[in-house]
Amino acid sequence: MSVRILALVGSLRSGSHNRQLAEAAVKLAPEGAEVEVFDGLGEVPFYNEDIDVEGSVPAAAVRLREAAQAADAFLVFSPEYNGTIPAVLKNAIDWLSRPYGAGAVVGKPVAVVGTALGQYGGVWAQDDARKALGIAGGKVIEDLKLSIPGSANRFAETHPVDDAEVAAQLTEVVARLHGHAGEVAAA
Template sequence: MSIQVLALVGSLRNASVNRQLADAAAAAAPEGTEVTIYEGLAEVPFYNEDLDVEGSVPAAAEALREAAKAADAVLLVTPEYNGTTPAVLNNAIDWLSRPYGAGAIKDLPAAVVSASPSPYGAQWANGDARKALGVAGAKVLEDASVAVGGRFELFAETHPKDHAETAAELAGVLSALAGAVEPVAV
């Protein structure tokens, strides 16, 4: 049985560096670990408790929750918009944190990868994402975090999965996530 990691990407552009990093993370996953990049974040409505009623939760939000429930761990890949995480990731965390104390990511190991063209690699967004995941109940791996900065020009010519340093950093994050998954009792 393989370990299932759900990757949520904060940039909705198909060609974004953050999407490329998620693809590279999937390629760098250790044997026995599968990374699935969630494709439906753009369809998830903004969280509204009036919509979050058992039996009538919007289909896109329910699909996100089901994907998280099927996962053994969560990986957030975030750019930095206006000094923090993009709304689409905050919204996903809001839906996944409910019902409070029993949300879909409660007790799931979680890690964050961030990227920006600046040398700082979206460190503010990285920290905010880790904080939000922790409040939502995930087990955030503080030592399994990567902030990729200053490499965007390089990634215009080389996919992150083909850049040795980036691939090694992502492999380390995925190995840590896989190592944090509790074995299922048989």
């Protein structure tokens, strides 16, 4: 069975190490898993119930919801901004949590990973992302974590896919997420 994993990256910066980590996940996905990195989170307007009205939902939000609806699982890459989740990622979760109780993440396996400059690799932000995704209805896999500290130094000259330790850890994350998605689909 083929499993579609939608990757959401919480950094919009062109040289983002989290974006590079997501690109590595695409390359390292096991057979039967397809990781697709969603482009366009920066185009999605801030969530506002006044514009979340059938027939007038902004096109960027519709595109996000459609991609999420087609996914079997989510792999979220979160840097840490001021000790918490980036606004663009929280906004995506807000859009995907609606309509309440029936959003595109409901019941689907979710893993949150990432890298950050600090010594803990963004764990506070990743924990906040797990919390928000769980409240939105995602089936957060709490023991599936990867927080890579010191991103600016570690990836200054090496893409994450070429870092053997990171590649091995990320491969395991994607494989386990793939397995969880397969279990949900079979149930």
